[in-house]
Amino acid sequence: xxxxxxxxxxxxxxxxxxxxxAVLIELSPHDREIAENRYRRLKEYVExxxxxxxxxxxxxxxxxxxxxxxxTSTTILSGDxxxxxxxxxxxxIDVPLHWPESEPLDQLFETLKNFPGAVEVVRCTRCVQxxxxxxxMDVTVxxxxxxxxxxxPGHIFHSPDTGPTYRVDSNPWGFTGWFRTQVGIGERLFxxxxxxxxxxxxxxxxxxxxxxxxxxxxxxxxxxLPPMIPSRIDAQEAVALKLLxxxxxxxxxxxxxxxxxxxxxxxLTGDMGLIQGGLTLQLYALSKFISDSLREHLARRTVPxxxxxxxxxxxxxxxxxxxxxxxxSDMTVLADHLDLLADAIEKMxxxxxxxxxxxxxxxxGERFGQEERRILKDRYDRRTTSGGDLLIKPGSGTIYTPxxxxxxxxxxxxPQHRFxxxxxxxxxxxxxx
Numbered sequence: 001x002x003x004x005x006x007x008x009x010x011x012x013x014x015x016x017x018x019x020x021x022a023v024l025i026e027l028s029p030h031d032r033e034i035a036e037n038r039y040r041r042l043k044e045y046v047e048x049x050x051x052x053x054x055x056x057x058x059x060x061x062x063x064x065x066x067x068x069x070x071x072t073s074t075t076i077l078s079g080d081x082x083x084x085x086x087x088x089x090x091x092x093i094d095v096p097l098h099w100p101e102s103e104p105l106d107q108l109f110e111t112l113k114n115f116p117g118a119v120e121v122v123r124c125t126r127c128v129q130x131x132x133x134x135x136x137m138d139v140t141v142x143x144x145x146x147x148x149x150x151x152x153p154g155h156i157f158h159s160p161d162t163g164p165t166y167r168v169d170s171n172p173w174g175f176t177g178w179f180r181t182q183v184g185i186g187e188r189l190f191x192x193x194x195x196x197x198x199x200x201x202x203x204x205x206x207x208x209x210x211x212x213x214x215x216x217x218x219x220x221x222x223x224x225l226p227p228m229i230p231s232r233i234d235a236q237e238a239v240a241l242k243l244l245x246x247x248x249x250x251x252x253x254x255x256x257x258x259x260x261x262x263x264x265x266x267x268l269t270g271d272m273g274l275i276q277g278g279l280t281l282q283l284y285a286l287s288k289f290i291s292d293s294l295r296e297h298l299a300r301r302t303v304p305x306x307x308x309x310x311x312x313x314x315x316x317x318x319x320x321x322x323x324x325x326x327x328x329s330d331m332t333v334l335a336d337h338l339d340l341l342a343d344a345i346e347k348m349x350x351x352x353x354x355x356x357x358x359x360x361x362x363x364x365g366e367r368f369g370q371e372e373r374r375i376l377k378d379r380y381d382r383r384t385t386s387g388g389d390l391l392i393k394p395g396s397g398t399i400y401t402p403x404x405x406x407x408x409x410x411x412x413x414x415p416q417h418r419f420x421x422x423x424x425x426x427x428x429x430x431x432x433x
Contacts, residue, residue, distance in 0.1 A: 014348055015279045020372050020376075021360065021372060025076045027075050045111075062093055063152070064091050067172035068262070070087040074238050074245065076246050087135065094144065108141045112130060140156050140170075153171040153313070178309045180230070183237045190279075239279060239282075244286055244287065247341055248334075248337060257330060264316055272285065288342050
């Protein structure tokens, strides 16, 4: 757990901007409904009578479920210029003993070909990817024949076009449970501020692909079905992770180097825990926490090898970084990116709002910076249309118009800029504890 920073530091203006950004890059409630429906259709499609995998699904034992970022509530838009969400799913089967290691993915590909509404279906090294407009679903097949002890561990399959094929220990169900326990449900005040940001900045991007999907969505509104996607986590730790992932996505867009795996970043986010003082300090501390760890490995000429806390045989960053000497460039580049983010946060701490927004363009993408300018303009314009300044109750995040606030002695005008220079935690404070 990282040490809490100085309590007198006021980061409320940057917190507000970062909350808006987090909302702009996440799945909206409408997007979650469509994604949820596609998980439900995946289950129906894999279980259909003509499915090649149907004979290997064990009734009452095999599950088809969401995993990865959508299960940990940290899904964000991928890419630079395209609006795309990448979500993940697991299909559990009992793999026949005589199958070669490449057969499970081959059979999964045959099963998912012609998936309704898909633009394309592609067999990848460890999954089959179903591509929709604005969304990819990476479906991984897991062998649970051995019924190993724990929270649904099993084997997935590494099966490239060339090179060796082999099994990989995996336990995404257990990892999701661990992470959601680590971060909890979030603090009430932060949830309120996040809800206000969603009301102001939320955007829906996913589109209904066919009439059948439209009908299923309509039916689900009439008769709610058991959820396929776990509930949203509104914890500060999860929101900071979304912003960190977005920042790194842009840094690696044109890089020859492979991005660090999302699940590894998620594991470290859970390890670090909550930083009191707001979203800005949480993001700053997370950047330094990971960077400091990488610098230590570089000094020792070792590589980080994190395991799934729910099932240690599951090595969650088995393909990143590479072995030495290539590991040195993998880790150095990532540590440099993280230090640049921390330095930028520190500079924004003493900057005007316009300077902050220019830096946001650079860190998270110009189109999101432009959208944030629109959001802030609308927010400030409401002061004049409401007949005066908007008012806020200190420490609550709740905003009132003057008419509503007339009898509330504890409210005060919202300042145009509430960002006071202060000291962010040192490297040791951010990563110690």
